Amino acid sequence: SNSPATHESYLVVGGCGFLGRHIVEQLLGRGETQVSVFDIVQRHFDNNVTFYIGDLSKPEDVDNALNKSKATVVIHTASPAHGLGRAIYEKVNVDGTRTLLDAVVESSSTVRKLVYTSTGGVIYSGKEDMVNADERLDYPAVPLDAYNETKVAAEKMVLRSNGEGDLLTCAIRPVGIFGPGDRQMINGFYSVIKNGQTKWQIGDNTNLGDFTYVGNVAHAHLLAADKLGTTYPYSSLRDPISSIDISLG
Numbered sequence: 206s207n208s209p210a211t212h213e214s215y216l217v218v219g220g221c222g223f224l225g226r227h228i229v230e231q232l233l234g235r236g237e238t239q240v241s242v243f244d245i246v247q248r249h250f251d252n253n254v255t256f257y258i259g260d261l262s263k264p265e266d267v268d269n270a271l272n273k274s275k276a277t278v279v280i281h282t283a284s285p286a287h288g289l290g291r292a293i294y295e296k297v298n299v300d301g302t303r304t305l306l307d308a309v310v311e312s313s314s315t316v317r318k319l320v321y322t323s324t325g326g327v328i329y330s331g332k333e334d335m336v337n338a339d340e341r342l343d344y345p346a347v348p349l350d351a352y353n354e355t356k357v358a359a360e361k362m363v364l365r366s367n368g369e370g371d372l373l374t375c376a377i378r379p380v381g382i383f384g385p386g387d388r389q390m391i392n393g394f395y396s397v398i399k400n401g402q403t404k405w406q407i408g409d410n411t412n413l414g415d416f417t418y419v420g421n422v423a424h425a426h427l428l429a430a431d432k433l434g435t436t437y438p439y440s441s442l443r444d445p446i447s448s449i450d451i452s453l454g
């Protein structure tokens with residue numbers, strides 16, 4: 206169910222992507238009137254949205270979008286897809302996220318809240334099973350791959366920026382996202398069927414992996430933005446790490 210409109214000015218970075226587009230549609234759906242998108246390509250054409258086409262790793266492109274949109278809330282979902290080379294991840298996830306953060310902590314910036322789309326992969330080493338893992342778990346010493354390594358770097362920068370000036374930040378860690386507009390997962394499912402590989406089972410069927418519907422992931426981003434700045438009694442989240450059960454595979 207939709208939360209009420211806040212009438213903030215939203216800039217969805219990566220807003221022409223799969224998740225980004227759902228975030229844009231949910232913002233419009235709850236009656237937000239100031240919704241802008243920053244993306245390197247324009248895949249949607251929409252009269253209710255202002256599109257700023259540019260590269261996240263170029264300060265002049267980012268400044269242009271922030272200045273013109275007068276964004277107060279930034280939702281940063283941009284990333285190259287999983288499975289590419291290291292250089293593009295360094296450029297977009299690390300340099301790009303740094304460029305964005307540098308711009309939003311400027312004293313002249315209108316941005317007060319930033320929500321970052323991280324990934325569950327930031328705490329996964331690939332070496333051990335994870336059961337009921339949550340945000341108390343530390344990053345693994347050796348990241349899974351270049352994609353996840355740069356998502357860790359970006360997430361750390363985002364979380365460190367919380368409280369700089371009057372900026373509030375948080376990061377959300379979805380795992381596999383499915384739903385209309387998906388540009389990655391469905392290709393894999395399709396090729397498994399096309400290649401007759403449905404008889405294969407990986408593992409002994411005791412491990413669970415989560416997929417989340419894209420609408421729910423988008424909704425989580427709206428709620429995170431709405432609630433950033435709300436003070437909760439945090440004590441229960443500061444329980445010692447030993448309360449997490451990590452069983453070795």
Ligand code: NAD
Nearest residue numbers: 219221222223224244245260261282283284324380381382
């Ligand atoms: P997507 O590729 O559909 O969307 C990403 C968007 O970022 C694209 O529109 C792309 O054009 C844009 N982008 C890429 N480089 C850019 C740059 N240099 N400057 C500006 N824009 C740029 O991917 P998605 O599946 O919607 O993923 C969104 C976010 O969710 C990503 O941060 C990804 O790491 C994260 N995530 C996705 C999944 C999943 O299963 N899809 C799982 C966990 C985390």
